[in-house]
Amino acid sequence: MEHEAKQVDSRTRLLNATLQIVRAKGYTATRIEDICAEAGVTKGSFFHHFKSKDELALAAVAHWDALTGGLFASAEYHRIEDPLERLLAYIDFRRELLQGELPDYTCFAGMITQEAYLTRPDLVAACERSITAHARTLEADIEAAIEQSGNRADWTAASVALHTQAVIQGAFILAKATGDTAIAADSIAHLRRYIELLFSPR
Amino acid sequence: MEHEAKQVDSRTRLLNATLQIVRAKGYTATRIEDICAEAGVTKGSFFHHFKSKDELALAAVAHWDALTGGLFASAEYHRIEDPLERLLAYIDFRRELLQGELPDYTCFAGMITQEAYLTRPDLVAACERSITAHARTLEADIEAAIEQSGNRADWTAASVALHTQAVIQGAFILAKATGDTAIAADSIAHLRRYIELLFSPR
Numbered sequence: 001m002e003h004e005a006k007q008v009d010s011r012t013r014l015l016n017a018t019l020q021i022v023r024a025k026g027y028t029a030t031r032i033e034d035i036c037a038e039a040g041v042t043k044g045s046f047f048h049h050f051k052s053k054d055e056l057a058l059a060a061v062a063h064w065d066a067l068t069g070g071l072f073a074s075a076e077y078h079r080i081e082d083p084l085e086r087l088l089a090y091i092d093f094r095r096e097l098l099q100g101e102l103p104d105y106t107c108f109a110g111m112i113t114q115e116a117y118l119t120r121p122d123l124v125a126a127c128e129r130s131i132t133a134h135a136r137t138l139e140a141d142i143e144a145a146i147e148q149s150g151n152r153a154d155w156t157a158a159s160v161a162l163h164t165q166a167v168i169q170g171a172f173i174l175a176k177a178t179g180d181t182a183i184a185a186d187s188i189a190h191l192r193r194y195i196e197l198l199f200s201p202r
Numbered sequence: 203m204e205h206e207a208k209q210v211d212s213r214t215r216l217l218n219a220t221l222q223i224v225r226a227k228g229y230t231a232t233r234i235e236d237i238c239a240e241a242g243v244t245k246g247s248f249f250h251h252f253k254s255k256d257e258l259a260l261a262a263v264a265h266w267d268a269l270t271g272g273l274f275a276s277a278e279y280h281r282i283e284d285p286l287e288r289l290l291a292y293i294d295f296r297r298e299l300l301q302g303e304l305p306d307y308t309c310f311a312g313m314i315t316q317e318a319y320l321t322r323p324d325l326v327a328a329c330e331r332s333i334t335a336h337a338r339t340l341e342a343d344i345e346a347a348i349e350q351s352g353n354r355a356d357w358t359a360a361s362v363a364l365h366t367q368a369v370i371q372g373a374f375i376l377a378k379a380t381g382d383t384a385i386a387a388d389s390i391a392h393l394r395r396y397i398e399l400l401f402s403p404r
Contacts, residue, residue: 026317028230102319110375114316115228117304117378128379159388162376166389170372173312174364176319177330186361187368197399
């Protein structure tokens with residue numbers, strides 16, 4: 001039993017190290033050696049858990065989904081009753097997550113997508129599912145906000161949900177370019193203002 | 203003279219090949235051999251022009267600036283007299299540029315920034331200047347649109363200008379994730395609607 005627990009632990013350490021290192025230097029630049037060193041795990045142990053870097057990366061996308069899925073599912077914004085206010089609180093939560101260093105708050109799936117969209121289609125398909133599944137968690141609130149506002153929308157809830165993710169991904173790029181988290185916060189503030197304007201009475 | 207003309211030509215071919223290959227598979231994955239093959243230039247000729255991949259990449263950022271700078275400077279939208287309409291026409295132009303394959307229309311500077319922000323600070327500083335200098339070309343129009351609308355703005359023209367670039371960069375990521383250009387066009391349409399709403403009479 002103790003041996004089993006330790007095995008689980010080294011696997012999780014490898015997955016956490018993958019999230020951290022890929023977010024810091026990109027997928028292609030990340031070597032198995034870097035991940036083992038960061039995780040404090042031997043290469044032998046690595047290959048006990050994963051056949052290759054690609055297999056590790058696929059498992060890391062699932063790990064990323066589990067971590068971020070849990071983070072968002074348990075976040076306070078769900079408690080707000082009004083759907084528009086709940087959506088705005090989600091956006092505020094995204095801004096609050098801009099804490100610490102860039103590799104701590106930027107998107108693992110977005111990093112891999114940018115670099116590997118042509119060269120690793122299977123891996124990027126998993127990243128795509130991660131991003132679009134997260135976007136879908138916003139759709140019901142957007143639908144309810146449309147109904148509540150009574151505004152005629154010539155756009156869909158799905159399209160607004162995806163747009164929120166585009167803004168957040170682009171905000172990360174601007175923060176990486178400038179080293180300035182405030183630039184990302186500014187873009188998320190523009191996104192919040194857009195949502196408010198979309199649903200304000202005409 | 204003929205020899206000189208040919209030298210200029212092989213340098214430009216190497217720079218064009220760099221833009222294309224980096225946009226397709228990322229900066230780290232791009233090898234000097236790939237660039238030489240794409241450009242139809244020998245490795246000897248490569249090292250006649252550039253000492254290293256990093257030196258090539260810096261020159262390629264300058265080349266990217268010259269190409270995109272020329273494209274935007276000569277674009278039709280500048281002819282429009284009303285500043286808000288001119289800004290909206292710029293956004294329409296960005297949507298029209300979503301043509302062909304992903305490596306043809308996505309951003310060289312954004313790709314390098316995403317991957318290399320921690321590992322190649324000099325190169326990413328050049329990319330940052332490229333992105334922010336382009337954003338600055340929009341500021342005067344945004345200022346004029348603010349004045350014209352008479353709306354009190356609790357945001358700056360500079361911040362809106364950077365936000366346009368965040369949306370475009372994020373739209374590229376969503377298009378890469380899904381392989382669907384229409385998703386990028388949708389986000390740019392949301393950006394257009396945001397600008398319209400920002401400047402519509404209250």
